[in-house]
Amino acid sequence: MLEIKNLHVSIGERKILDGLTLTVGDGEIAAIMGPNGAGKSTLSYVIAGREGYDVSGGEVLLNGENILGLAPHERAAKGVFLAFQYPVEIPGVATMTFLKATLNAQRRARGEEELQTPDFMKRVNEAAARLGVAKEMLRRPLNSGFSGGEKKRMEILQMALLEPSLGILDETDSGLDIDALRVVSEGVNALRARDRSFLVITHYQRLLDYIKPDTVHVMARGRILRSGGAELALELEESGYKDYIVEAA
Amino acid sequence: MNETASQAEIALKSSFERMKNAGAQSLRRGAWEAFSRSGLPNKRDESWHYTDLRAALRAVAPMSGETKTATSAIERKQASCRFVVLDGAFRPDLSDLSLAPSGVAAQSLREALAHGEAEVLAALAGDVDDPAVALNAALMQDGVVLRIAPGTVLDTPLEIANVTSNAGAQSVYSRSLAMVGKGASATIIETLEPLAPSEAQENHALTLRIEDGARLEHVCTVAPQAGAAVRVLSLLATLGAKSALNSFCLIEGGGLLRRQVFALLAGESADAAFCGATLLRGRDHADTTLQVRHEGRGGKSREFFRYVVDEQATGVFQGKVSVAQLAQKTDGAMQSKALLLSDGATMNSKPELEIFADDVVCGHGATCGRLDADQLFYLQARGLPEREAEALLIQGFANEALRLIAREAMRDMLEARVATWLARRDIR
Structure with a gap:
């Protein structure tokens, strides 16, 4: 599914990713854990194609194809979905308008037929009901005045509609209380599928109580320093990241 | 205007002299004198600092004459009871006079002035101190007068369609007037619509008298004009006690445009909102200047504007809210935001508050930026x-x-x- 090979990324003079290598198999949930400043968010942005990062080496292969040369919308159409740590508010754009525009833009890019309104509405209403997204939220402008929990739920709703092959959750647990965390996690778990992989980026082990990872990778100083199974997350919860930070000194 | 009167001002004077047989002579003379004191406004006039009308009107086009245009040429964009003012002349033959809802009376301004109708003359006499409005009053050719009887509740919008034909460089001065009677409720659509882009010099004004307890929705659309066109569009609104005006304007550039709103919240607890969206590209220049004056106690006003400025275009927003000493408990909020889509785009914003009462809530905000x-x-x-x-x-x-x-x-x-x-x- 996802193969990252020896990825080097900097912002200006500052090196952020320093030869990062990672493989995520089909249907796998891989957790990336690491201290602040490890480059976790940079990794998610670089996979999604944000401007402003200088990729000086390496490859990001999605189902065997290097996506680094593609524009963000092309990567989205190929199945990359980034659930943002801080979803943006867009006050003048109706949520439904946004959902329909993005869904159909991806379908067009893949040469599929666009969804007509009744079919689209049916899909949105079904997904909203499943994720506990109130109809009232769908009538508001995108993320405008939404609470932290509502914004994250809206991200998962979008993921459910766009059916990506790779879902990247960037610190999805930040700013969520336990109830919201449970709803969001259930939403993600419901989307687990053999042909869908997840990269779950988190600072705390807490999220992984709800979304059980297949593999856990410790990231620091722009690299994966250690990989293991779910038990590694529990170990980190005990020992913290100090061992990895000390190595840096 | 003095001994240094420009060629343009001399041409305007001769246009004025040819209005001798039009009605409302004393009103016109007063307006001409007011105009003559300042002449065409330029950069040095504070309220016209960003829009130099004198420079734009170096050559004055001849006054428009009779135009023959078929009804079918004037596209209908919405369901309304429409009154067409073509090249400055009210055209009953192109208007929906027979469809006017009960409680609505329509006539041509020219006719009302010729008959010296006191109510119309009184409504026009209260004009503000502005050279472009004064020029409009001195040279107004025609327009439509709408009277909405007290208590009338209208569902169908009334539309004042200011249409310019493609007669090339011509001057058009139209003045329309709507009197909304006590407790009435109506929607008035005002449109500026060239049949084809032309280098017209247009000066349109709409006077609104909104009586006590009346409610008016006003939606104005300004369609694009040719790059060499010069257009001034004025709205002069007076609001009675507990009356409400919600006014919106969409401007789609084209040449030089100045829209000005002069609103007087005369009665107590009057409620006025002025909003708009302006879309500019090429070398478009569009200026919206507001003067909202609170004289009645407990009034409320809202101003909310959005500008999208692309390429080499220029947007101007000037908003002034003034609160007289007696207008306690006034609630005012003004906001303008501009989105600049290119390096060559320019936006000038000047919000102002002038408050003489001590118990008011007023604020303003202006921002200007790029896409996020x-x-x-x-x-x-x-x-x-x-x-x-x-x-x-x-x-x-x-x-x-x-x-x-x-x-x-x-x-x-x-x-x-x-x-x-x-x-x-x-x-x-």
């Missing part, structure tokens, strides 16, 4: 190509003003016009 990089990336990461993502954000930005239009059908129509304007951006 985080919002753009968010939309792209969801699958929208860059241009589509930009278009959605720009439309959303304009929609924040459009959502203030009360009538849904109008709102949808104007949203579609914004989308059409944006679609042309992609072709270029």
Whole structure:
């Protein structure tokens, strides 16, 4: 599914990713854990194609194809979905308008037929009901005045509609209380599928109580320093990241 | 105007002298004298600092004459009871006079002035101190006078369609007047619509008298004109006690445009909202200047404007809210935001508050910026190509003003016009 090979990324003079290598198999949930400043968010942005990062080496292969040369919308159409740590508010754009525009833009890019309104509405209403997204939220402008929990739920709703092959959750647990965390996690778990992989980026082990990872990778100083199974997350919860930070000194 | 009168001012004077047989001579003379004291406004006049009308009107085009245009040529854009003012002349033959709802009386301004109708003359006499309005009063050719009887509740909008034919360089001065009787409720649509782009010099004014307890929705649309066109559009509104005016204007550039709003909240607890969206590209120049004056106690006013400025265009927003000493408990809020889409785009914003009462809540805010990089990336990461993502954000930005239009059908129509304007951006 996802193969990252020896990825080097900097912002200006500052090196952020320093030869990062990672493989995520089909249907796998891989957790990336690491201290602040490890480059976790940079990794998610670089996979999604944000401007402003200088990729000086390496490859990001999605189902065997290097996506680094593609524009963000092309990567989205190929199945990359980034659930943002801080979803943006867009006050003048109706949520439904946004959902329909993005869904159909991806379908067009893949040469599929666009969804007509009744079919689209049916899909949105079904997904909203499943994720506990109130109809009232769908009538508001995108993320405008939404609470932290509502914004994250809206991200998962979008993921459910766009059916990506790779879902990247960037610190999805930040700013969520336990109830919201449970709803969001259930939403993600419901989307687990053999042909869908997840990269779950988190600072705390807490999220992984709800979304059980297949593999856990410790990231620091722009690299994966250690990989293991779910038990590694529990170990980190005990020992913290100090061992990895000390190595840096 | 003095011994240094420009060629343009001399030409305007001779236009004025040819109005001798038109009605309202003393009103016209007073207005001409007021205009003569300042002449065509230029950069040195504070309220015209960003829009130099004198420079734009170096050569004055001849006054428009009779125009023959078939009804079918004037496209109908919405369901309304329409009154057509073509090249400055009210055209009963092109208007829906026989369809006017009960409680509404319509006549031509020319006729009302010729008969010396006191009510009309009184409504026009209260004009503000502005050279372009004075020039309009001195040279007004015709227009429509609408009287809405007290207590009338209208569902069908009344439309004043200011249409310019493609007669080339011509001067058009129209004045319309709507008197909304006590407790009446109505919608007035005002449109500026060239049949084809031309180098017209237009000066249109609409006077609104909104009596006590009346409610008026006003939606104005200004369609694009040729690059050499010069247009001034004035709205002169007076609000009685407990009356309400919700006024929106969509401006789609084209040449030089100055829209000015002079509002007087005369009665107690009057409620006025002025909103608008302005879309500019090429070398368009559009100026919206507001003077909202609170004289009655407990009044409320809202001003909310959005500008989208692309290429080499220039937007101007000047808003002044003044609160007289007696207008305690006034609640005023003004906001203008501009989105600059290119390095060559310019926006000038000047919000002002002038408050003489001590118990008021008034505020203003003006911002100017580019498309937000985080919002753009968010939309792209969801699958929208860059241009589509930009278009959605720009439309959303304009929609924040459009959502203030009360009538849904109008709102949808104007949203579609914004989308059409944006679609042309992609072709270029």
